[in-house]
Amino acid sequence: MSLRRALRAGGVVVLAGGSFLLGARYGNETPFRRLQAATAVSPVPVVPPLPLTPSEEAKPLLEIGPSRASEIMRYGFPGFDNLRTFEDFVLSYDRKTRTAHWVCEHLTPTSLIYDKSVDRSKCEFRADPSIHKYFQSENTDYRGSGYDRGHLAAAGNHRKTQNSVDQTFLLTNMSPQVGKGFNRDKWNDLERYARKVAKKSLNTYILTGPLYLPRKADDGNKYVRYKVIGANNVAVPTHFFKVILAETSPSNFEMECFVLPNEVIPDSAELSIFYVPLEMIERSGGFLIFDKLPKEKLKKVNGKKVGGFW
Numbered sequence: 001m002s003l004r005r006a007l008r009a010g011g012v013v014v015l016a017g018g019s020f021l022l023g024a025r026y027g028n029e030t031p032f033r034r035l036q037a038a039t040a041v042s043p044v045p046v047v048p049p050l051p052l053t054p055s056e057e058a059k060p061l062l063e064i065g066p067s068r069a070s071e072i073m074r075y076g077f078p079g080f081d082n083l084r085t086f087e088d089f090v091l092s093y094d095r096k097t098r099t100a101h102w103v104c105e106h107l108t109p110t111s112l113i114y115d116k117s118v119d120r121s122k123c124e125f126r127a128d129p130s131i132h133k134y135f136q137s138e139n140t141d142y143r144g145s146g147y148d149r150g151h152l153a154a155a156g157n158h159r160k161t162q163n164s165v166d167q168t169f170l171l172t173n174m175s176p177q178v179g180k181g182f183n184r185d186k187w188n189d190l191e192r193y194a195r196k197v198a199k200k201s202l203n204t205y206i207l208t209g210p211l212y213l214p215r216k217a218d219d220g221n222k223y224v225r226y227k228v229i230g231a232n233n234v235a236v237p238t239h240f241f242k243v244i245l246a247e248t249s250p251s252n253f254e255m256e257c258f259v260l261p262n263e264v265i266p267d268s269a270e271l272s273i274f275y276v277p278l279e280m281i282e283r284s285g286g287f288l289i290f291d292k293l294p295k296e297k298l299k300k301v302n303g304k305k306v307g308g309f310w
Contacts, residue, residue, distance in 0.1 A: 068085060068087070069083075069085040069090055071106060072085075072088070072089065072090045072104055072105070072106040072205075073090055073104060074106075074205070074292070075205060075245065075290040075291075075292045075293045076288065076289070076290055076291045076292035076293070078092070078101070078102050078104075078207065078285070078287035078288060078289055079092055079101060079102070079287045080092070081093070081094070081101060082094070082095060082131075084128070084130060084172060086153075086164075086167045087158070087161070087163065087164045087167060088105055088106055088107065088111055088153075088157070088158055088164060089103055089104060089105040089106070089153040089158070089167075089168075089173075090103070090104050091103045091104075091152075091153070091172055091173060093128075093131060093135075093172050095131075095132075095134075095135035096235075097210070097234070097235035098135065098136070098137040098141070098232050098233065098234040098235065099137065099172075099174065099175040099176075099210055099234060099235060099237070100152055100172060100173065100175065100209055100210070101209060101285075101287070102152075102207055102208065102209035102285070102287070103152040103153045103173060103207070103208050103209060104205065104206070104207045104208075105153050105157055105158075105204075105205070105206040105208075106203065106204070106205055107157055107195075107198040107203075107204045107205075107206065108198070108202070108203055108204070109198070109199050109200070109201075111158075111160055112157065112159075112160075112195060112198055112199055113160060114159045114160075115159060115160055115161060115162075117162070118159045118160075118161065118162050118165055119162070120155060120159075120165060122162065122166075123155070123165060123166050123168075123169045124166075124169060125139055125149055125169050125171060125174070126139070126169065126170060126171065127139075127170075127171050128170040128171055128172040130172075131172060136171065136232065137171045137172075137174070137230070137232050137234045138171065138230070138231075138232060139171070140230060140231065141229055141230025141231065141232050141234045142174075142176065142229065142230065142234075143230075145176065145229040145230065146179075147176035147177060147178065147179065147229060147236060148176070148177045148178070148179040148183040148184070149171070149174040149176075149177075150174060150175050150176065150177030150182075150183045150187065150240075151168055151173060151174065151191075152173050152174070152175060152208045152209060153168050153173050153206075153208065154168070154191040154194070154195075155168045155169065156191060156192075156195060157191070157194075157195060157198070157206075175210050175237055175240070176227075176229055176234060176235075176236040176237070176262075177240070177262060178262055178263055178264060180264070181263070181264030181265055181266075182260075182262060182263060182264060182265060185265070185267065186260065186265040186267075186269065186271075187240065187260060189271060190242055190258060190260065190271055190274075193271060194206055194242065194244050197244055197246050197256075198246070200248075201246040201247055201248050202247040202248070202249070202250065203246075203247040204244065204245065204246045204247070205244075205245040205246075205290065206242065206243070206244050206245075207241075207242070207243045207245075207289055207290070208240070208241065208242045208243075209240070209241055209285065210235070210237030210239070210240055210241075211237055211238060211239040211240065211241055211259065211281070211284050211285060212224050212226050212235070212237055212238055212239075213238045213239050213284060215238075226238055236262065237262050238261065238262055239259050239260060239261050239262055240259070240260050240262060241257070241258060241259045241260075241276075241281045241284075241285070242257075242258045242260075243255065243256070243257045243258070243278065243281065243289055243290070244256045244257075244258075245290050245293070248299075251297050252297060252299050253293065253297050253298050253299060254298075254299055254300040254301075255278065255290070255298060255300070255301045255302070256275070256301075256302055256303070257275060257276050257277065257278045257280075257281060257301070257302060258271065258274045258275065258276070259274055259276045259280070259281060260274050272302075272303070275302040275303075278301070
């Protein structure tokens with residue numbers, strides 16, 4: 001049986017135990033099999049054309065090199081749209097929504113060692129200079145919106161150098177998130193959990209991104225609806241996903257797949273109720289995740305052994 005069929009089989013049980021609760025608890029429908037694209041666009045002020053050559057500030061971000069990118073993306077690229085490579089993560093940027101399609105991090109116990117000279121207070125949220133001005137998000141888009149600039153690649157994962165943590169504050173790595181009750185609470189809990197896994201694993205690969213899921217309206221039809229904020233119409237995701245792939249021992253991997261609604265979540269909610277099958281995220285996001293991982297190396301998905309499904 002293929003890896004993907006095995007994950008489907010393993011995911012059915014998890015779906016009943018996790019995603020159903022997500023729907024019942026928060027009033028959302030259970031995870032959706034299909035997703036229709038929708039992007040709200042409104043007029044914005046005309047911006048003079050900019051040169052397509054990278055700025056001097058952007059060049060260091062683009063010249064980290066293909067070797068590091070290949071290490072981070074060892075188990076497959078979900079897509080190749082507007083890729084940006086940083087010290088320990090690779091990002092694919094969506095110019096329509098002004099946020100990332102996905103961000104992939106590669107963490108090790110060594111990379112997570114905190115350098116005491118790193119000072120987060122020196123970090124500044126700023127537009128990514130490697131993105132054309134037409135398609136950037138800006139701090140003014142978030143100001144007064146009621147949403148936090150939520151990290152996709154968590155700043156706490158990248159504190160080995162000042163530059164590595166600074167990179168996580170580029171707005172290409174941000175997405176509008178509900179603040180209290182989500183970004184500062186349950187989403188932060190998930191980020192801390194991912195670090196805990198990474199500290200005790202040989203290698204950990206974390207794929208994170210936004211989702212725009214449909215809901216059934218009163219007329220019986222399903223619609224993809226989401227807010228946009230600021231003059232640049234930055235899309236506000238309905239949900240966020242995070243997939244953690246941990247090499248727990250040489251050539252043995254475990255995977256955990258989470259989808260959280262972008263809304264206030266009670267502190268009492270256990271992270272495990274947000275488990276979903278990998279296939280749900282892939283179908284909704286429109287890309288495959290870690291599909292280059294040899295099937296025989298994956299031992300557990302969402303805490304359950306998958307060997308019995310081969």
